[in-house]
Structure formats: C-alpha cells, structure tokens
Amino acid sequence: MRRLGLLLRLAAFSLLVAFLVMPQRFAPLFAPFTEYGAPPIYDQGSLLALAAAHLGTVFLAAAASTVVAVSLGILVTRPSGAEFLPLSRTLVGIGQTFPPVAVLAIAVPLVGFGETPTLIALFAYGLLPIFENTISALQTCPSSVIEAARGMGMSSRQRLLGVELPLAMPLILEGIRLSVVINVGTATIGSTVAAKGLGEVIIAGLLSNNTAFILQGGLVTGLMAMLLYDGMAGLEKRLLRAVHVG
Amino acid sequence: MTPTPPPLHRIDRLGALLGTASIAAVAWLPFVTFKANRIASGTARSLFEVLPFGTALAVAGIVVVVAAAAIGVASPRSRLAAAIVGIAVVALALAAAAADLTPPGNRLVRVSPGVGCWVLLLVQALLATDALARLRPGPGLRVLCLALTGAVLYAAFALGLFDQLSIMREYAVNAGTFAREARQHVLLATGSLGAAVLVGLPLGVLCHKVPRLRAATLQVLNLIQTIPSIALFGILMVPLGALATAAPWARELGVSGIGAAPAVIALFLYALLPVVANATVGLGRVSPAAVDAARGMGLTGRQVLTQIELPLALPVIVTGIRIVLVQNIGLVTVAALIGGGGFGTFVFQGVGQTAIDLVLLGAIPTVVLAFSSAVVLDALVDVMSRAPQ
Amino acid sequence: MIQLESLTKQYGPTTVVDGVTLAIASGSITVIVGTSGSGKSTLLRMINRLIEPSGGRVLIDGHDTSATPVHLLRRKIGYAIQGHGLFPHRTVGENIATVPRLLGWSAARIQARVDELLRIFQLEPAEFAAKFPHQLSGGQQQRVGVARALAAEPAVLLMDEPFGALDPIIRGKAQQDLLDIQRRFGTTVVLVTHDMDEAFHLGDHVAVMSQGRLLQYDPPALLLTRPADPFVSRLTGTADRSLKLLSLTTAGEAAEPGVGEGPSVPAAASLREVLSDLVWSGATAATVMRSDGTPAGRLTLAGILARGRAG
Numbered sequence: 001m002r003r004l005g006l007l008l009r010l011a012a013f014s015l016l017v018a019f020l021v022m023p024q025r026f027a028p029l030f031a032p033f034t035e036y037g038a039p040p041i042y043d044q045g046s047l048l049a050l051a052a053a054h055l056g057t058v059f060l061a062a063a064a065s066t067v068v069a070v071s072l073g074i075l076v077t078r079p080s081g082a083e084f085l086p087l088s089r090t091l092v093g094i095g096q097t098f099p100p101v102a103v104l105a106i107a108v109p110l111v112g113f114g115e116t117p118t119l120i121a122l123f124a125y126g127l128l129p130i131f132e133n134t135i136s137a138l139q140t141c142p143s144s145v146i147e148a149a150r151g152m153g154m155s156s157r158q159r160l161l162g163v164e165l166p167l168a169m170p171l172i173l174e175g176i177r178l179s180v181v182i183n184v185g186t187a188t189i190g191s192t193v194a195a196k197g198l199g200e201v202i203i204a205g206l207l208s209n210n211t212a213f214i215l216q217g218g219l220v221t222g223l224m225a226m227l228l229y230d231g232m233a234g235l236e237k238r239l240l241r242a243v244h245v246g
Numbered sequence: 247m248t249p250t251p252p253p254l255h256r257i258d259r260l261g262a263l264l265g266t267a268s269i270a271a272v273a274w275l276p277f278v279t280f281k282a283n284r285i286a287s288g289t290a291r292s293l294f295e296v297l298p299f300g301t302a303l304a305v306a307g308i309v310v311v312v313a314a315a316a317i318g319v320a321s322p323r324s325r326l327a328a329a330i331v332g333i334a335v336v337a338l339a340l341a342a343a344a345a346d347l348t349p350p351g352n353r354l355v356r357v358s359p360g361v362g363c364w365v366l367l368l369v370q371a372l373l374a375t376d377a378l379a380r381l382r383p384g385p386g387l388r389v390l391c392l393a394l395t396g397a398v399l400y401a402a403f404a405l406g407l408f409d410q411l412s413i414m415r416e417y418a419v420n421a422g423t424f425a426r427e428a429r430q431h432v433l434l435a436t437g438s439l440g441a442a443v444l445v446g447l448p449l450g451v452l453c454h455k456v457p458r459l460r461a462a463t464l465q466v467l468n469l470i471q472t473i474p475s476i477a478l479f480g481i482l483m484v485p486l487g488a489l490a491t492a493a494p495w496a497r498e499l500g501v502s503g504i505g506a507a508p509a510v511i512a513l514f515l516y517a518l519l520p521v522v523a524n525a526t527v528g529l530g531r532v533s534p535a536a537v538d539a540a541r542g543m544g545l546t547g548r549q550v551l552t553q554i555e556l557p558l559a560l561p562v563i564v565t566g567i568r569i570v571l572v573q574n575i576g577l578v579t580v581a582a583l584i585g586g587g588g589f590g591t592f593v594f595q596g597v598g599q600t601a602i603d604l605v606l607l608g609a610i611p612t613v614v615l616a617f618s619s620a621v622v623l624d625a626l627v628d629v630m631s632r633a634p635q
Numbered sequence: 636m637i638q639l640e641s642l643t644k645q646y647g648p649t650t651v652v653d654g655v656t657l658a659i660a661s662g663s664i665t666v667i668v669g670t671s672g673s674g675k676s677t678l679l680r681m682i683n684r685l686i687e688p689s690g691g692r693v694l695i696d697g698h699d700t701s702a703t704p705v706h707l708l709r710r711k712i713g714y715a716i717q718g719h720g721l722f723p724h725r726t727v728g729e730n731i732a733t734v735p736r737l738l739g740w741s742a743a744r745i746q747a748r749v750d751e752l753l754r755i756f757q758l759e760p761a762e763f764a765a766k767f768p769h770q771l772s773g774g775q776q777q778r779v780g781v782a783r784a785l786a787a788e789p790a791v792l793l794m795d796e797p798f799g800a801l802d803p804i805i806r807g808k809a810q811q812d813l814l815d816i817q818r819r820f821g822t823t824v825v826l827v828t829h830d831m832d833e834a835f836h837l838g839d840h841v842a843v844m845s846q847g848r849l850l851q852y853d854p855p856a857l858l859l860t861r862p863a864d865p866f867v868s869r870l871t872g873t874a875d876r877s878l879k880l881l882s883l884t885t886a887g888e889a890a891e892p893g894v895g896e897g898p899s900v901p902a903a904a905s906l907r908e909v910l911s912d913l914v915w916s917g918a919t920a921a922t923v924m925r926s927d928g929t930p931a932g933r934l935t936l937a938g939i940l941a942r943g944r945a946g
C-alpha cells in the first residue's frame with residue numbers, strides 16, 4: 001500500500017516535470033481538443049517559467065503570512081495582549097467568510113493590476129488559517145505543562161520558546177499548509193488581474209476558446225496543487241518526528 | 247449640546263489603537279473620492295471640504311466621542327452603542343456628501359467613499375464587533391442582530407439614501423441583471439450543497455461503519471479540495487462539452503461545457519469533503535455506551551442510526567454544512583469565469599473595465615451573503631449543541 | 636430459566652469464552668466474577684446476542700434464542716451497563732420509554748410505567764421525567780439506566796458492571812434497590828462485577844470465570860468453604876474468608892430460641908455485624924429483634940464463631 005502511494009507520487013511528479021520542461025512532446029495528446037489549427041500547447045510563454053512564478057508568488061506570500069500571523073498569534077495570547085484576543089478570534093471567523101476572489105478583486109483598485117494585488121490578497125487571506133491555528137494551539141497548551149515549566153524556574157520567554165511553541169508546532173504547520181493550498185488556488189485566479197502564474201493558461205484558453213489550453217492548464221495546476229499539499233504533509237510529518245512532538 | 251465624555255477609568259489599549267486611528271482618519275485622510283464621470287481620474291476630498299463646516303464639525307465631534315468611549319468606557323453595552331452611533335453618523339455623512347457633491351439631475355458624477363471613510367467604517371465596525379464578542383450574545387440574539395442590521399440597511403437603500411453613491415449608480419445600471427445573478431448565485435451555492443449532502447451523508451455513514459474505507463475516501467476528497475477552482479472548472483469543461491456534443495438528451499438537460507454544469511459539479515466535489523469528514527467525525531464521537539445500550543435494548547441497526555447516532559452527530563454535521571455553504575458562496579464567484587453567472591459576473595466585468603464600483607457591486611453582496619449564512623448556521627449549531635450532549 | 640450450553644466465542648485463533656455450560660434459575664440473581672479479560676462481558680453479551688456465539692447455544696425458558704430475530708429477543712431482555720449509556724438527546728422519561736415505544740405500548744400505559752419506575756427509584760416524576768441525563772448526578776443517571784432496562788417488564792435483566800462508577804455509599808444504596816426490585820418483580824438477574832463484596836452481597840449464585848472458562852458456579856458460601864480451584868480462593872481472598880462467610884447469614888436466620896442478655900440487634904443484620912457489635916460492647920450474647928420490635932431469639936459469641944468455621 002505504502003509502496004503504491006510512493007510510486008503514484010513519483011509518477012505524478014515526473015509527469016508534471018516532463019510536461020513543464022518539454023510540453024511540445026505532449027502535443028499529440030492535446031491536438032484532438034483544438035479546432036481550426038489552433039496550437040495544442042500553450043505558446044504565449046514558457047510553462048516552466050509560469051509554474052516557477054506561480055510557486056514564487058505563493059511561497060513569498062506564505063512566508064510573509066507565517067511571520068506576521070505567528071507573531072500576532074503569540075502577541076495576543078500573552079497576558080499583555082489579552083485585550084486583543086476576543087476581537088482577533090472574531091476577525092479570523094469573519095475573515096474566513098470573505099471569498100478569496102473578493103479579497104483579490106478589492107485589492108486591484110487599491111494597487112493596480114499585476115503581481116502586487118495578488119501578493120496582497122494571498123498575504124491577507126493566508127494570515128487567517130495560520131493565525132487561527134497559532135492562537136488555538138497556544139491557548140490549548142496544557143496548563144499543567146506550563147505550570148511545571150514555571151515551577152522549574154523557566155522565564156516566560158524560555159517557556160514560550162522551549163515549551164509552548166514546540167507543543168504548538170503541529171497545529172501551526174497545519175495552518176501553514178492550509179494557507180499554501182488556498183494560496184495556490186487564489187494565485188490561479190490572480191491571472192485574471194494579470195499576475196504571472198499557471199492560471200494564465202486557462203484564462204488564455206477561455207478567451208480564445210481553446211479547449212486544449214483549458215485542459216492542460218487545469219491538469220498542470222491541479223497536479224501541482226495536489227503534489228504540493230501531499231509533499232507538505234509529508235514534510236510536516238518528518239519535521240515533527242525530528243523534533244519529537246506530535 | 248455636546249455629550250460629556252465618559253470618565254476615564256482605565257485605558258483600553260485596543261480602544262486606544264482603534265480610537266486614535268479613527269481620529270487620524272477624520273483629520274488627515276480623504277473622506278470621499280470625486281470623479282466627474284465613470285472613467286475620469288478621481289480627486290480626494292476631506293470631510294471639511296465636502297460638508298458645511300458646522301455639520302462636518304459635528305460629525306468629527308461624534309467620531310471623537312466614539313473614540314473616547316472606546317478608550318475609556320469599560321461597559322461593552324455602552325461601547326457597542328457608541329460604535330453603532332458612529333457607524334450610522336459616518337454612513338449618513340457619506341450619503342450627505344454624495345448628495346452635496348452631485349449637481350441636481352446629474353447622473354455622470356461619481357462619488358465614492360474615500361480611504362478615510364473606509365477606515366472610519368472599518369474601525370468602528372471593529373469596535374462594534376469587539377463589544378459584541380465581549381457580550382457573548384446567544385444564538386437567538388445574534389440572528390436577531392443580523393436581521394435588524396439587514397432591515398436597517400434595506401430601509402436605507404429603499405429610501406434611496408445612498409443613491410448618489412457611485413456603487414448605487416452602478417447598481418442602477420445593472421438592476422435588471424443584479425436580481426438574476428443574485429438568484430443564480432444562491433441557486434448554484436445551495437444546489438451543489440444539496441447534492442453534496444444527499445451523497446455525502448450516506449458516504450459519511452458508510453465511512454463510519456467501514457473504517458477501512460474512511461482513510462482512502464477522505465484522502466481522495468482532500469486531494470480534490472486542493473485543486474484550484476479554475477483548474478477544476480477547466481478540467482470538467484472538457485468531458486461535459488464532449489457529452490453535450492455527443493448526447494442530445496444531455497444538451498436538452500442544459501449540460502454544456504461552459505456555464506452552470508461544470509460549476510455545479512465542481513462545487514459538489516469540493517463540498518463532499520466537509521460533509522463526509524464531519525459526518526464521520528460526528529458519528530465517531532457518539533458515546534459507544536449509548537450505542538451499545540440502544541442495540542442491547544433491541545433497536546434495529548436502522549433505528550440505532552436514525553434515532554441515536556445521527557441526531558447526536560447532527561451539530562457536527564451541520565457545522566460541515568456551514569463550512570460548505572460559506573465556501574460555496576465564495577467559489578461560485580469564480581464560476582462566472584466559465585459563464586456560470588452569479589455575483590462573480592460583476593467582479594470580473596469590473597476587473598476587465600478597471601471599474602472598482604462594479605467590482606464592489608459583485609464582491610460586497612458575496613461577502614454579505616457568506617457572512618449572513620455563517621451567522622445563521624453558527625447559531626443553529628449553537629442551539630443544537632446546547633441541547634444536551 | 637436460562638440455560639447456557641457449551642457456549643463458546645472465538646476471535647480468530649483466540650478463544651475468549653470456552654465451552655461454558657450453566658443453568659440459571661428463574662427469579663434468582665447470578666453474579667459473574669473474574670479477572671479483567673476473563674470473558675465476563677462476552678459471556679453476558681452472548682445471552683442477548685449482542686455478540687453472536689461461535690458455538691453452543693442459549694435457551695431461555697426452553698426456547699433457543701437463535702430462533703428469534705435479535706431485535707425482538709433483546710426487547711424482552713433488560714440490559715444495563717456501566718456508565719449507564721443513557722441517550723443524551725432524550726429526556727429521562729423518553730429514555731425509560733424506549734423499549735415500551737418499540738413494543739408499541741399505548742401512550743397512557745407508557746406514561747404510567749415511567750412514573751411507576753421513577754417512583755420506585757425515588758426520582759419524583761414531576762421533577763425528573765423532563766430532565767436530560769446531563770442534568771442528573773452520577774447515581775441518578777445510573778438509577779435511570781436500570782429503570783430503563785426494566786421498563787418493558789423483562790423477565791431477564793442483564794447488567795454489566797452497573798454500579799462500577801459509583802462511590803461506595805451510593806453503590807450500597809443501588810445494590811439494595813436492585814435487591815428490592817428483583818424481589819418485587821421476580822426478575823432473573825445476571826450481573827457482571829469486579830467487586831467480590833458486591834458478588835457476595837447480591838448473588839444467589841456466583842460464577843467464577845478465568846481465561847474464558849467457568850471455574851465454579853455455586854452459592855457464595857460454597858465458594859468460600861469448598862473452592863473448586865486455587866484461583867477461586869485467590870479471587871475470594873483467604874485473609875477474611877471467615878468474616879465473609881459470616882456476612883452471608885443474617886441474625887434472624889441464625890437466632891437460637893431464648894432471650895439473650897447483651898445488646899439487641901436487628902434480625903436483618905448479618906452475623907458479621909453482630910460479631911462486630913459484640914466485640915465492641917464486650918458482651919458475649921445479643922438479643923435478636925424483629926423489625927416489628929418483638930424478640931426473635933438470641934445469639935451467642937460461641938454460636939457465631941462456630942458458623943464462621945470452615946466446612
């Protein structure tokens with residue numbers, strides 16, 4: 001069973017890389033979906049470059065969201081930030097009812113077309129799952145453990161770094177993964193506001209009525225998203241095992 | 247008569263932050279943006295530039311009082327009342343500014359809220375939210391608050407209070423399609439939800455009864471969820487288009503490569519995970535002693551499921567439905583890209599025409615719809631889990 | 636009468652209950668004891684077929700239980716478990732009414748039965764019928780659990796560690812309730828417990844299980860005086876077995892004719908209690924008094940000690 005899973009992942013990954021590196025080899029597969037001699041393979045830019053740009057946007061935004069969300073999460077769960085906690089919780093709840101598209105669409109008029117609105121939308125929307133998980137992880141940290149740490153004479157800083165954060169790590173990592181997955185989807189929509197990314201292929205297909213573009217764009221993006229999710233889940237497990245928590 | 251500022255008991259730091267922000271917004275940020283027509287570039291106007299001095303001073307004064315209340319008043323009720331008054335005053339000032347700036351009979355001029363106005367509304371909404379969160383209203387009260395807010399907003403729009411605002415201008419132009427897209431949006435979101443519940447609930451029960459099925463099913467559904475919506479729409483367009491070409495009966499049913507069909511199927515697939523996962527989790531949490539006792543007393547397998555397990559799992563199942571509904575309302579927006587309709591139509595048209603008002607005309611109702619469904623379903627879950635567990 | 640004939644349960648290669656044969660008289664209380672994992676629950680749950688036997692059969696009043704559809708069989712057998720298993724989304728009244736409803740009783744009859752049972756268990760119907768289980772104390776929940784098991788007037792009541800989660804005082808009260816009710820309705824009770832004192836107090840017969848096998852099935856006194864296996868005496872304990880033996884006889888049963896000097900003791904007290912009383916007060920004999928206040932005879936220290944001797 002495990003071996004089958006590994007094999008499947010390996011095959012999917014090789015297929016994705018092969019398609020991105022030499023898409024023309026796959027032309028015969030997509031030719032049946034074109035009409036009137038339209039190109040079967042996306043020809044308005046390198047697929048590899050698009051994929052790289054897509055991932056770049058996603059990870060840049062995710063890194064920024066992680067730093068900000070985790071810091072904020074720590075801040076509002078300290079006694080000195082307690083006043084901000086109820087509002088933070090409510091905001092996270094309300095924020096998640098905002099569709100990512102709406103966040104993206106609202107960012108455009110503020111900062112114009114291109115990479116920036118997408119980055120802003122990804123950053124803002126990506127904050128929520130990480131912030132939420134950080135708060136609930138830090139809040140549900142067993143009080144007996146914290147009491148014990150206090151009893152051993154650890155300072156509040158030592159408690160945070162040595163006890164609370166390591167215990168919160170599994171949930172925080174899960175939040176980051178969730179955030180990245182949502183970001184991949186939102187970044188795809190970012191192509192409607194002229195951000196570089198794989199969504200471009202699908203949009204181009206929709207605009208020029210080229211089913212082959214739509215299909216390959218959809219397949220490549222979908223495959224990449226699934227591999228990313230799966231890969232991050234695996235990484236998470238390994239990381240947690242390495243630090244002996246979870 | 248100016249109300250006397252309440253006594254300062256203790257500085258509330260959240261209030262201090264937000265209150266300072268609101269005062270700064272009144273003092274330095276533009277209150278409205280004025281455009282001679284839809285495509286002209288806008289000019290920013292401050293509160294004192296657009297309203298008569300006395301009125302502007304009164305508005306600014308009230309903002310200061312609300313900020314003071316946020317800083318120095320501890321009672322959440324008073325804070326809530328202050329914030330609501332603040333929001334109403336800013337909204338009325340906005341309507342007045344739009345009316346003042348629009349020459350009578352002119353339908354070209356565009357007045358939209360400026361950054362300062364947005365900041366004021368946002369900050370005061372945050373204060374209201376914070377006060378409300380501290381009051382911990384019960385489910386009934388929350389729904390009542392929502393209904394009241396809805397009624398007040400409806401009345402304000404029906405009275406034409408905001409008609410001179412550019413978003414309402416945009417609405418006036420699109421009034422006919424707006425109702426249609428709204429209906430389409432709700433239909434797409436709830437239709438796919440209904441289908442997902444019909445399929446997902448039995449699947450969840452099956453996953454609960456057959457543990458070996460559970461991991462595999464959830465993994466597949468998880469993976470489907472990670473596929474970006476446009477990609478899934480695109481992938482589904484191909485087989486559906488082929489089906490429509492090949493089978494006339496399918497075409498007659500309205501199946502085609504573009505439009506609602508791929509959207510509904512994609513939304514259905516996305517919706518399966520929360521429904522199945524929550525059904526499984528909910529059923530898994532039912533006390534094994536209760537199930538054992540039920541079987542021991544002679545309830546049949548079906549009776550145990552329908553009379554004991556499902557009722558006890560219901561709050562968790564409804565939580566899943568809430569997740570799906572909110573998620574669907576957001577995702578339907580994207581369906582506009584493949585001709586599925588809904589509020590997304592305005593969003594993407596607006597993006598295409600760089601018309602922010604049109605974008606907002608699509609985005610704001612979507613957010614309102616998602617938010618209201620979340621409030622109502624959360625209340626429902628609360629009521630159900632308050633009934634004994 | 637419940638007859639278990641070579642009842643066996645296997646999970647794969649492991650035999651959890653191994654060829655148990657025993658006959659339980661109608662209207663008696665049988666207690667099953669044994670170490671954890673010895674197959675007590677499995678044996679009990681094969682009687683109402685919550686677990687299907689791998690071999691052997693169960694007869695109730697001569698009828699093979701496998702001939703009846705399981706759900707119909709179970710509706711005629713009361714079932715109460717540790718942690719009560721009350722339905723959290725139903726009121727106390729609805730919980731108790733579960734089986735009568737399944738059996739299609741009329742609403743009036745159900746209502747009357749629910750009220751009757753609540754009264755028997757000292758739970759005022761007006762106050763408790765509409766409450767939800769989480770609004771009750773642990774002891775009250777447990778009583779409702781037993782009341783629910785008795786709702787449809789079953790001739791047989793199966794109980795798996797029903798009092799396991801109760802504190803000693805409430806537990807003693809619950810045991811007394813069970814004895815009263817069993818006498819009142821003549822129910823045949825099969826009860827699993829870990830508590831040897833409970834087994835001795837309640838059981839007309841005690842079945843000792845070890846590793847899936849029935850080691851001994853006898854009245855409590857015989858378990859003490861004639862253990863069939865070293866394991867049985869280990870389980871019952873040897874340090875205080877004479878006192879245990881004394882606790883099985885009441886003063887009324889042991890009273891000799893005549894009037895004693897010393898303190899007066901109630902006829903319902905066990906000899907163990909009378910002995911304790913005599914040691915405490917330094918007397919050598921006691922007068923046994925019936926509950927109506929008339930003397931029933933006397934007990935001497937020597938007489939009591941003779942009854943605590945082996946054999």
Ligand SMILES: Nc1ncnc2c1ncn2[C@@H]1O[C@H](COP(=O)(O)OP(=O)(O)OP(=O)(O)O)[C@@H](O)[C@H]1O
Nearest residue numbers: 646651669670671672673674675676677678827829
């Ligand atoms: N479904 C099952 N599959 C495999 N083994 C089982 C199963 N159910 C019970 N067993 C095993 O059967 C043995 C007897 O279980 P049973 O529950 O009857 O014990 P018990 O005497 O009631 O123990 P306790 O006093 O702890 O309740 C145990 O070793 C248990 O592990």
Ligand SMILES: [Mg+2]
Nearest residue numbers: 675676677795
């Ligand atoms: Mg047991």
